[in-house]
Amino acid sequence: MRLVIARCSVDYVGKLTAHLPMAPRLILIKADSSVSIHADDRAFKPLNWMNPPCKLREEDGTWTVTHGKTGEKLVLTMEEIIHDSSHELGVDPGLIKDGVEAHLQELLAEHITTLGAGWTLIRREYMTAIGPVDILCRDHTGATVAVELKRRGDIDGVEQLTRYLELLNRDPLLAPVKGVFAAQEIKPQARVLAADRGIGCVTLDYDKLRGIERNDTLF
Template sequence: MRVVFADCSVDYSGRLDAHLERAHRLIMVKADGSVLVHADGGSYKPLNWMSPPATMRVRAPEGVDAEAGVTEVWEVSATKSDDQLVIRVFSISADYTENLGEEPGLIKDGVEADLQKLLAEQVERLGEGATLVRREYPTPIGPVDLMVRDGNGGYIAVEIKRRGGIDGVEQLTRYLDLLGRDARLQPLHGVFAAQEIKPQARTLAEDRGIECLVLDYDAMRGMDHPEDRLF
């Protein structure tokens, strides 16, 4: 990544045209070809940018630019469109390049695997007397997250999502259709569990006889303390 502090003006042409008057700004040039122009404000959002894939060409100023004191012209062109970002650099106060190496990626707290593990350890949340049969219970089209024995001798197929949408309900419906053909798993019903369940998904689930369960991730980890709440 290259980080440049420069006195510059910026012009963008393409789907819309935009202009930034001359000022001192931060320019970030990333290895993927993206270029971002930041001010000292506005949180994380750049004033203007070019998304990858893109290529950058640096050329000497000509004519009016040279007369105005421009020292370099950076032309950043999108690969898949005619969009172009032009940065006219008057002076550079700092220019630093660092190889950041391979990015391992963001590990999200509360991913589906974490929720599955916690609910498998706390199956009593599914009802009194519930016991775990197996995680990743197989079906011909893929595993359902949890198979649980309820306190009345029946079975519960549980599909777990971070954010529960209609697709998740459809997925559980297919699992229930296949699992329902196994006489050993009768009676069987489904539970759609998620940290957040969209209203349309809840409506569809309840219409199909599927129970919805909202999971409180902090409470399941033992990090939620009701006595510390103001409300």
């Protein structure tokens, strides 16, 4: 991965046009040839980007990123390069869930009606271009539902599910796809964000899913 911090402006040239005025920005150039331009806010979302396959051409003061299939371009006018470094990250092993979270997924898939009567499982670990959805299922109306599982649910988990839903809803065989954020504990801020995005929240009882009856009284 190549990391460049530069004072630059960015112009997108394609079906539409967009312009980012001159300002300091982070430019990520990945091994898959993708290029993304970031500001120091907006969490994970870039200001503009070009997905692979694309090619970067560097000339005096101008960098041009051209998409290999569509011909769309990002034109970066470089006023000053503040930092430029490359780092070999190697092959990423992917996300490895901890034991409880993985077991939660297994148990909920086995007892999918925990989410509602008449719900049915499509599959666990439904793969998308940005990673696997924990559970894909159908509710009692037959609508597709994507479920993201966490031990402790926070805003990052809601953001992750939002990205999955954006991709899944592009598939005409699945759309419309609803979202459910399920965890043993869900933070209030995550509930607010989920509600704002039309995502349901479910608090899971790990022991109940395992068929363990708890007795919380001392006598």
